[in-house]
Amino acid sequence: MNDILKKVPGLMWGSLLMVMFFVIFAPNYTNQRNIINILQNSAIIIIVSMGMGLTILSGQIDMSIGGVMTASAVISAMYFAHIQSPTALDILVTFLIGIGVGSVFGFLNGILIARYKFNFWLVTFAMMSISYGIAQVVTGGKVISGFSKSFRNVTRFSLAGIPMVVYIAVIVSLLMFFLTYKTKFGMHMYAVGASEKCAAQSGIRVERIRFLIYLLSGLLSGFGGVLLVSKTNFASANVASGQEFTAMANVIIGGISFDGGKGGLLGAFAGSIILTAILNGLQLMGLSNYWQQVFTGIFILLIIIIDVISQRMKKTKNTRRVYKHA
Amino acid sequence: MNGDQQATLLSIRNVTKVYPGVKAVNNLSLEIRKGEIHIIVGENGAGKSTLVKIIAGLIKQSTGDLIFEGEKYSPNSVLDAQKAGINMIHQELNLMQDRTVAQNVFVSREPVKTRLRVVDTKKMNSSCNKILADLGLCFDASMLIKDLSIAQQQMVEVAKAVSRENKLLIMDEPTSSLTQKEIDHLFAITRLLKSQGTSIIYISHRMQELMEIGDRITVMRDGALIATKNISEISMPEIIKMMVGRKIENVFSRTETTVGEKVLSVNNLTGLRFRNVNICIREGEIVGLAGLIGAGRTELAKAIYGKDPIESGEVLFYGKKINRRNYTTRNAVDLGISFIPEDRKAEGFFSGMSIKTNMMEASWRFLFRRGIVKNSVLDRTAEEGVKRLNVATPSVEKNVDELSGGNQQKVIISKWLVHDSKLFIFDEPTRGIDVGAKAEIYSAIDELSKKGGAVLMISSDLPELLGMADRIYVMKDGEICGEVRRDAPDFTQEKVLSIAIGESQIA
Numbered sequence: 015m016n017d018i019l020k021k022v023p024g025l026m027w028g029s030l031l032m033v034m035f036f037v038i039f040a041p042n043y044t045n046q047r048n049i050i051n052i053l054q055n056s057a058i059i060i061i062v063s064m065g066m067g068l069t070i071l072s073g074q075i076d077m078s079i080g081g082v083m084t085a086s087a088v089i090s091a092m093y094f095a096h097i098q099s100p101t102a103l104d105i106l107v108t109f110l111i112g113i114g115v116g117s118v119f120g121f122l123n124g125i126l127i128a129r130y131k132f133n134f135w136l137v138t139f140a141m142m143s144i145s146y147g148i149a150q151v152v153t154g155g156k157v158i159s160g161f162s163k164s165f166r167n168v169t170r171f172s173l174a175g176i177p178m179v180v181y182i183a184v185i186v187s188l189l190m191f192f193l194t195y196k197t198k199f200g201m202h203m204y205a206v207g208a209s210e211k212c213a214a215q216s217g218i219r220v221e222r223i224r225f226l227i228y229l230l231s232g233l234l235s236g237f238g239g240v241l242l243v244s245k246t247n248f249a250s251a252n253v254a255s256g257q258e259f260t261a262m263a264n265v266i267i268g269g270i271s272f273d274g275g276k277g278g279l280l281g282a283f284a285g286s287i288i289l290t291a292i293l294n295g296l297q298l299m300g301l302s303n304y305w306q307q308v309f310t311g312i313f314i315l316l317i318i319i320i321d322v323i324s325q326r327m328k329k330t331k332n333t334r335r336v337y338k339h340a
Numbered sequence: 341m342n343g344d345q346q347a348t349l350l351s352i353r354n355v356t357k358v359y360p361g362v363k364a365v366n367n368l369s370l371e372i373r374k375g376e377i378h379i380i381v382g383e384n385g386a387g388k389s390t391l392v393k394i395i396a397g398l399i400k401q402s403t404g405d406l407i408f409e410g411e412k413y414s415p416n417s418v419l420d421a422q423k424a425g426i427n428m429i430h431q432e433l434n435l436m437q438d439r440t441v442a443q444n445v446f447v448s449r450e451p452v453k454t455r456l457r458v459v460d461t462k463k464m465n466s467s468c469n470k471i472l473a474d475l476g477l478c479f480d481a482s483m484l485i486k487d488l489s490i491a492q493q494q495m496v497e498v499a500k501a502v503s504r505e506n507k508l509l510i511m512d513e514p515t516s517s518l519t520q521k522e523i524d525h526l527f528a529i530t531r532l533l534k535s536q537g538t539s540i541i542y543i544s545h546r547m548q549e550l551m552e553i554g555d556r557i558t559v560m561r562d563g564a565l566i567a568t569k570n571i572s573e574i575s576m577p578e579i580i581k582m583m584v585g586r587k588i589e590n591v592f593s594r595t596e597t598t599v600g601e602k603v604l605s606v607n608n609l610t611g612l613r614f615r616n617v618n619i620c621i622r623e624g625e626i627v628g629l630a631g632l633i634g635a636g637r638t639e640l641a642k643a644i645y646g647k648d649p650i651e652s653g654e655v656l657f658y659g660k661k662i663n664r665r666n667y668t669t670r671n672a673v674d675l676g677i678s679f680i681p682e683d684r685k686a687e688g689f690f691s692g693m694s695i696k697t698n699m700m701e702a703s704w705r706f707l708f709r710r711g712i713v714k715n716s717v718l719d720r721t722a723e724e725g726v727k728r729l730n731v732a733t734p735s736v737e738k739n740v741d742e743l744s745g746g747n748q749q750k751v752i753i754s755k756w757l758v759h760d761s762k763l764f765i766f767d768e769p770t771r772g773i774d775v776g777a778k779a780e781i782y783s784a785i786d787e788l789s790k791k792g793g794a795v796l797m798i799s800s801d802l803p804e805l806l807g808m809a810d811r812i813y814v815m816k817d818g819e820i821c822g823e824v825r826r827d828a829p830d831f832t833q834e835k836v837l838s839i840a841i842g843e844s845q846i847a
Contacts, residue, residue, distance in 0.1 A: 208436035216447040217419035
């Protein structure tokens with residue numbers, strides 16, 4: 015546990031200060047309903063940020079996350095909308111379809127990037143375009159809505175006052191923490207992210223690790239897509255547009271570095287909640303949605319600046335160290 | 341000490357590794373015996389590293405076979421080599437800075453405790469601590485690599501290799517960043533491994549070390565094996581003689597020049613990898629900078645060029661001190677200092693652009709002061725540049741990528757001629773260039789000095805330095821350890837190399 019706590023970056027304390035600001039100044043911010051609201055709103059983005067966090071930890075990025083979510087959402091929604099009186103089995107199949115759609119995209123990303131060594135930016139950008147496009151084609155620009163209560167309850171049913179989607183997010187996160195902090199796969203993922211050359215020279219099968227990371231990222235996005243349908247009760251070709259950027263923001267706020275191998279998924283988890291909480295606070299203080307976007311951008315810039323400055327300071331320190339041993 | 345000592349562990353048979361334009365290893369055959377410490381020495385670029393990389397599964401030989409424990413051995417990856425029991429400690433550090441010591445030592449072999457492949461961190465740390473204790477190291481397995489000193493990090497590399505099952509352990513200059521105490525540790529470990537029957541291939545430039553620890557020694561030169569001898573039967577001067585016996589091609593065209601004003605003088609300069617350097621270069625002079633890899637030559641040159649930071653000391657250009665605060669590359673270029681880097685493709689020119697553009701690159705601001713480019717001026721200047729150094733090209737519009745290495749180098753040099761530079765710093769000017777083009781580059785460099793340019797030439801090719809330079813400074817471990825002059829009687833490869841290795845008393 016101590017090991018995990020060490021990975022909580024300094025950046026996040028600043029973010030917590032922001033949250034404290036809202037606690038004091040935003041009306042009803044600490045209201046129980048609002049807190050549940052924040053948790054509920056961050057739940058799905060937590061799940062997809064796990065996937066984004068994985069790819070960034072491995073030193074690359076998956077830009078197709080929002081598109082894959084959308085494709086998964088509309089395809090599973092189309093399937094479910096056709097069923098007259100859905101049973102529990104139908105709901106399960108719908109979820110499996112959503113997860114399956116995500117996995118297919120993840121599989122393609124993984125094969126192209128890990129096996130054939132194509133550039134990860136280009137591949138995932140292409141996949142982003144393809145998946146958004148497929149969503150447009152499938153829906154024909156229409157909105158699919160009005161799902162059965164049982165389907166909506168997968169995310170909305172309230173247990174001890176907290177909606178199911180929050181429990182789901184926590185369970186997925188715990189599984190991902192376990193995977194990355196405790197297992198051999200996790201160790202190898204860090205190794206690949208920290209230094210691909212070193213990992214390869216140590217006998218780690220880099221290709222396989224990279225493939226699994228993209229597969230997992232796609233799978234989580236697919237899952238997030240279906241959950242989104244259940245939670246919002248509608249699906250359209252832009253139901254999750256821009257989520258890749260939100261996920262990226264969460265991961266950065268959580269202190270996972272673009273250098274790869276630095277930080278941890280706990281950061282992605284905390285970052286997701288913090289960004290949601292900050293946006294929620296701005297909303298309560300009466301700021302419009304448009305301003306929220308501006309604010310998110312400024313917030314990320316600030317974090318990057320702090321990060322760069324601290325890196326530079328470290329670098330000068332290291333230079334001296336090298337010299338002393340020369 | 342028994343009959344086993346003589347048994348062969350690995351035999352290398354007629355191995356050749358060809359890179360475009362050069363045979364890095366040339367038809368080499370060598371036997372490594374069980375439980376011996378086998379030293380390999382040779383100048384920079386003699387092919388030592390290529391050879392051991394083939395053994396360690398990092399690269400594949402072009403032709404030839406390896407026989408390991410009586411069976412054919414052809415590793416496709418490091419993993420294959422490790423499975424066979426062959427490990428390598430690399431010259432450069434190869435560690436994950438943000439992970440713990442234990443995570444680095446056990447990377448890819450983490451102990452797991454359940455079927456879910458959960459890593460047993462406790463077990464990993466305790467067995468890592470045991471290894472560290474065996475090595476006599478006093479840091480903890482749970483520390484992060486980035487919190488260790490460079491020497492400690494080097495020892496982590498050692499721990500990493502030692503912790504595996506070793507039949508053959510390759511050490512490629514493991515002591516370059518260690519202190520004497522740590523070297524002693526390492527030697528103790530090496531002897532322990534040897535007594536357990538592990539064979540060791542040890543590459544080093546430090547002659548004292550070799551004598552202390554080696555059983556047999558192999559000298560390599562230009563990718564070929566020169567000799568393999570028992571350490572007890574050979575002396576250091578003999579080794580050095582074998583190392584430097586490189587054939588001198590008669591391609592140098594150094595003409596007498598009149599030495600003029602002092603262009604550059606460096607006083608007590610200390611920086612990233614060098615200390616207290618004092619050198620000076622005059623107009624019309626070619627000054628060589630010799631030394632082994634890691635001696636700090638390139639770092640010194642880059643500091644003079646304003647690219648690397650300077651800690652203390654001063655640089656005078658035509659007697660005028662360069663203010664440390666505005667010591668930037670741009671200022672250095674403006675003054676007339678030019679740098680022709682070793683890695684042409686990455687640093688020397690703009691790949692994919694025309695000769696013309698490349699030639700103008702340093703001079704835009706001077707040729708077009710109002711910021712408006714005139715094609716006629718461009719063409720004229722580029723044509724002149726091409727003619728001056730005799731670049732073989734039909735047109736200045738040609739893409740530099742399509743030129744030969746020698747012609748590319750000439751384009752880079754003319755770029756600085758166009759710019760009217762005074763001091764030219766060459767970092768390995770002829771690496772990867774064929775003999776014919778080399779001759780042209782030599783005459784180009786000679787031409788520079790005849791016209792009053794000052795040249796500082798870094799090279800690992802000793803015949804080249806001796807053929808071109810008027811004086812040679814020799815660097816070792818970041819310091820200038822000696823200077824040899826052309827008019828001195830001992831202006832020889834042996835002299836330079838023995839200073840670079842630190843054995844000046846024997847030459």
